[in-house]
Amino acid sequence: MNWKSFAVGAAVGAVGGIVLSGAAKDHKTASPEKVLKSVKERFKEDGKIDGSWISMKPESFKQHTFETQVFKGGISRRVDGELEQFEFIADVNSGTILDVYPL
Incomplete structure (x- = not known):
């Protein structure tokens, strides 16, 4: 050679x-910590946050014909003395919140 x-x-x-x-x-992929921080900032606008969590392991999520990998998490806060709890689903690639629903 x-x-x-x-x-x-x-x-x-x-x-x-x-x-x-x-x-x-x-x-x-989006950082789960950054996704959780973003969700907490949005929820803080309406009341004090009592607790929050996010799964560090992505999960498969399918809705209708749409399928992607997501992080799942939850948050609790107090509004007018009442405890409110929510779960959320965020896209792994972009960090975009796909759904938030009360428990």
Whole structure:
């Protein structure tokens, strides 16, 4: 093997690695901690938060023909002295809240 072939192979490998690295970064999932923080900030607008949780392991979620991976979590707060509890579902890829429902 000559040096010219080696250099071309190394350059192609380096460029391929950079391209694949960039593609992998584009497919990162949302941080469960950031999703929970976002939900808590929205709920704090209406009352003090008593507790919150989020599952760190994504789960499969299917509604009608829509299927994705989600984080599930919950939050409780007090409004006018009454305890309110909610669960939420957030998209793993974007962190977007897909649903919030009372318990």
